[in-house]
Amino acid sequence: MKQYKIAVVGATGMVGRMFLRVLEERKLPASEYFLFASARSAGTTIEFMGKKHTVRELTEDAFKDLGVDIALFSAGGGTSKTFAPIVAASGAVVIDNSSTWRMDPDIPLVVPEVNAADIPMYKNKGIIANPNCSTIQAMVALEPLKAFGLKRVIYSTYQAVSGAGMGGYSDLENGLKGEAPKKFPYPIAGNVLPQIDVFLDTGYTKEEQKMIDETRKILGLPELRVTATTVRVPVFHGHSESINVEFEKPFELSEVRKLWESTEGLIVQDDPAKGVYPMPINAADTDPVYVGRLRRDFSVENGINFWCVADNIRKGAATNAVQIAQELIRQWEA
DSSP, X not given: OOOEEEEEETTTSHHHHHHHHHHHHHOOSEEEEEEEEOTTTTTOEEEETTEEEEOEXXXXXXXXXXXXXXXEEOSOHHHHHHHHHHHHHTTOEEEEOSSTTTTOTTSOBOOHHHHGGGGGGGGGTSEEEOOOHXXXXXXXXXXGGGGGOEXXXXXXXXXXXXXXXXXXXXXXXXXXTTOOOXXXXXXXXXXXXXXOSOBOTTSOBXXXXXXXXXXXXXXXXXXXXXXXXXXXXXXXSOEEEEEEEXXXXXXXXXXXXXXXXXXXXXXXOOXXXXXXXXXXXXXXXXXXXXXXXXXXXXXXXXXXXXEEEEOTTIIIIIHHHHHHHXXXXXXXXX
């Protein structure tokens, strides 16, 4: 098997450092790694893959003559908008964690368990988009349920502060000490904030609109009826979601469980009588998506409610991106 050259852009950030952890765990066939960050972090030394790597500054010429095959980006939307096309033009495939390219019709938006077949679309612009963290986990659970015909999806999310980066994480840590918030508009300790990202003219937040738009694109159902309410909660790691689904066809709960149990990357934790259901405290620092609290929605003819949990920094960001890289290599080697 060919040995590939892989770059990590934004290597000193929260998601970037998780990229490095996941890459160490998954051991891609790589001959060389290059770590990049802003000028502020350039020169930093990071221990990775058993050796010390000096972080390089990301510039327009930084990838010239390096021969990078895959570049994992987690450096913010502005950086991705500027540099992803430049890096792609150098011959690398960019896997971007920002929202910049997600809704571009020429760029694949990928959750490998769901739509790995879309990956070859990267040839259009040399970029693959990593979906929003809250969308990724829902897709793993919803994809198998297309067997019953998805008619409508309602999301209510309970999202960890780490989804807002180190600033959000620090706000909860410091808020527990009685300090005022710096990242969030209000205290998060002992509170919930029914706002993630900015409000749009529709009254929805940008996070809510992301879930709606990305769900339709990833599932290949552009007319699917979807709505969302996204909420920040005082949890460090792990997004939780209450998902209500209405189907076109009749179903049995046992059929839903059977489909989930055969789905890669999905773990069913559903025994309410014994207090077994997914919780972010147990999902933290793991890669699977967990589902439970499955029950019929008796207010409609063919509906269910369920609870869905995943680590937002791992599966919701770094792990999903590295899985895309693994699938990309698999397709290249096929």
